Amino acid sequence: MSDLPLFYSSVVPLDSQAHRAHGVSTAADRFGFAARAHIIPAVAEEFAAAAREIPIVFAPAGTGHSAVFLCGLKAQSNLFISEGRWNGGYLPAYLRRFPFILGERPAGDPLICVDTGHAGFGVGEGVERLFDDEGKATPALNATVKLVTEYAGAAKRTEQLCAKLGEFDLLRSVTLDVKTPEGASASVHGLFIVDEAKFAAISEAALLELRRLNFLGAIYAHLFSLGATQSLAARMKDGAVKTAA
Template identity: 45%
Template sequence: MKNPLFYKKVVPLDHVRHRDLRMARKANVFPFARGANFVPAVVDEFGAAMAHLPIAFLPGAGQPAAVFVLGLEPGSNLFLEADDSWAGRYVPAYLRRYPFIVGDVKGREPLLCVDEADDGLGRKDGERLFSDAGESGPLVKQARDLCANYKRAADRTDEFCATLQKLGLFSSVTLNAQTPDRGNMVVHGLFTIDEAAVDRLGADDVKLLHEKRFLKPIFQHIASLGALAKLADRNAARQKASAA
């Protein structure tokens, strides 16, 4: 299977194999996301992120997938500073959980896994993942909780997107952002929720969305598109700084 975004060598986290492994990268620093103008989003974080990050949907093999828009063109992440620290008010959970991830094994409980290719991991500097006795350290315990919560939220987000697609609520769009230096910049190949289609929903469909608790994330997504202006402002500030 293709590795998820940013992950290169995912293996089960093991207290023997990884006994001496340490995390040297500081919190809130994400060098691996330097060239990402999209990162996955889950419905549980729409509310906290909507004022700061535009939420859209990327086409997928089966259904669209929710993403945060981080840049106005491929290879551009406007939320990373020169030292790779995060400059925004909200950090996507997908970034916060890296290099850990939950792996599904048929017939077994999900396993906490780690990307051994992560440059932030090593055996000399940083906080150890395990004690000398092989017990999980604070980093592993925190990662286990975060990854488990993220997996549940991701499953719910898949159901959310499948439901929206079934109800015909997605619309292909071009996002426009006005920038003073380059005029009108556009982001192609995305879907948003069609407000007019939402307005046309029948009572039974609205009841379904209410019962699934999907009405709130629909409107949180729509509200998040207002953050495109902040994205354009961030792009303009970066361009101005580069020219200085």
């Protein structure tokens, strides 16, 4: 699998023989792998659940954009992770899915794959096994298959959402600036949000298209989530945030 997504390094198909005794860590401090990621991929289905706590923005991706959670205000700094623990109420599906991912084949059904390079994937104490001694799937694996499969479908829908936002010219670039009382500052450049003025003036045909695709709820949740940027500032000693066009 080439062009691996964020965090993935050694992806192979999950195998009941090779990985029979393997499992995934359930320790609270298992999220250290994401401690240096200030943006985390997001899918539209989780916008509403996360909007009160994590800002949802759009980042350049190829010729278009992708939806992401803004988890930090400078590169290599995730303000939601401390000592490997996720210190937030909502845990992004991308992190819940890792180290698993859906692998597609030119012919045949998709495969559940796993990143064997992940430190939390292994054998012994502290892991939740994926197969029993006979090689049958455990409840943990069944739940994983459901999550990975649903995430793949949600990711495709989110790509469609981003494509429609681009098609209707609804995105504008922003820079988030933070200044703390102590005088420290940080800025995040190159992000995009829905332009509320353009969204308010959207054509009836475009609005009906977004409604038909059931994207209006995700757009409103995204706009609502921008208020959560202040929570990031609070995690940086109650800094003051401003948004510049």
